[in-house]
Amino acid sequence: MKKSISNRDVERIALNAKLTPEQVRAALAMRNDVVEEVHARVTGSAQELNYSITVRDRVAMAAGTSVATVNRAYRPDARHLVRPQVLHAIEREAYRLGYKPDPVAQSRRTSHSSVVAICPEMRHLANPYHTALIRALSEAVTERGLTPVITPIPAEWQLPDIAQSSITGLVILWEGERTDQQVAALRAAGREAVLIGYHDNLPSVAPDWTDAYEQLTHRALDQSYTTLHLGYFTERRWSASARLEGVARALQTRSQQPRIRLWIEPDFDVQRASDCLEAHDMTGAAQLLRELSRTPGSLERRPRLDLNGIIEELCVDLRAHGPDERTALLGYSDVVIRRLMQQLSQSGHQVHLGEDLGLAGHDNLEPMLNDINPVLTTIDYSLADMADRAMTTTGQPRSFQRVPTQVIVRESL
CATH class of the missing domain: 3.40.50.2300 (Response regulator)
Structure with missing residues (x-):
């Protein structure tokens, strides 16, 4: 299936559905004045022609711009290339349609990753204290415009693959029996990390x-x-x-x-x-x-x-x-x-x-x-203070914050 919709694709969908391109754009933009029958005909036509309609396509149609411009709007290194009025329209329609860019795809296109891998031990998920801490960490990550990915570590694993992948910008670990091995593996992979607990060679945070x-x-x-x-x-x-x-x-x-x-x-x-x-x-x-x-x-x-x-x-x-x-x-x-x-x-x-x-x-x-x-x-x-301190210690190898x-x-x- 095609990954994004161009003006030529809109015309093809419209011709197949026996609608005008303007009707197709309005349906793709999820406008409230489009009747259900038109939505159904556009959806059916797109499926017949083997198109996959994404929320990003709908944001582009609603903002009256291209998918490439929407991509630029969410790239820190290219955002300045989008005209302010177009950027405002994209953000307005993205909010209306509930669109969030894919952090994994973004990290593959750029050298900067917004993904933060939160890696508790699997056993921590059964403990209400740790689940509350995971939530606080997720909120602290989100507040900074980053994307939290909760990826528990099974007992037989050293680290999940995503923690060592280039799509991850930061890893949050818990102090445990495997901490030394985990730190060595992350260093070899070039990943930045912070520890809930203490380690000599890792930014750390813990209660006093x-x-x-x-x-x-x-x-x-x-x-x-x-x-x-x-x-x-x-x-x-x-x-x-x-x-x-x-x-x-x-x-x-x-x-x-x-x-x-x-x-x-x-x-x-x-x-x-x-x-x-x-x-x-x-x-x-x-x-x-x-x-x-x-x-x-x-x-x-x-x-x-x-x-x-x-x-x-x-x-x-x-x-x-x-x-x-x-x-x-x-x-x-x-x-x-x-x-x-x-x-x-x-x-x-x-x-x-x-x-x-x-x-x-x-x-x-x-x-x-x-x-x-x-x-x-x-x-x-x-817990909110501890989560906030965990995010502020990154990049300081020997920093240790006591809550x-x-x-x-x-x-x-």
Whole structure:
């Protein structure tokens, strides 16, 4: 099928439909004064002659110009060649007809791409926090006149093809186990990227976990909790490191020293992890990690678990608590904490939330889940701010933006 409609094509369609060229142009322009019969005859004639009518063709007809001029109007390097009155007519009719230029086609015609590939992990799509962040990122991209393309990464993939393609101008990634390999692949492909999280050689943006966890630790100690369970510590994961740094800073200012529990992977190397923390100016976390390695029962080697496995292990741990032990669980997301609360309730385990057990997440899901009572102490920050900072860090290889955080104190801690 022909890709665009010229004046000669209009005449052929008109002759075949037994209409005038003016009637065909009016029908193609989707004018309100064209009767349904004329629309049907134009559509049928175009199909018989093997023409494919696009919205771009209709914009050109409605604006009284050519498809080539419409293309120029949407090319930054050629837009100045279109007369102002023609440009106004094109934009007016494009808005009326709902036309948006194809960003992939544009990027192939020019050296500039408006496509931004947003690449969460596939598992993130089941999490309301991540879907809200993806929406905020999409809005920030659109506000800049760019085109967001959401392309999740399956567990067995390193990157989707579009992320490494020349049609993509920017890639947004999430910090994870494959970040180093992803960064290397994007560099080899010449693609620009920004990371939700932290990487030494990539523009990055993340919530200020250190400040938030320093506040949460003070809150737990003020409530006289005797044990702080900090969840999993994943080596070379900035979010886990920043949270441990916040806990360490709070403990340095307190005479009360609670028992600390931290889960680590079976092959975790304390010395290597401590050196890495110090290299990133997290000296408090490095010192605390070394102290925990010398304290029996503080570091517990556990295999990597999925969500259900984590919930099961936590339930087993909580059932084994002594009668005078008061535990604050600080190291998990709102999703994990809420699943834990549900499991404890269903199992009949007697837990006095906010008394012998304190729980705190770090996603503030309550505004996203209106049917849940706001009982969970958590951490709040602006997703819109984080998305905006992600877009402004591009082109600055070592830029790292920390989004301000606020602890929301509720019933659970």
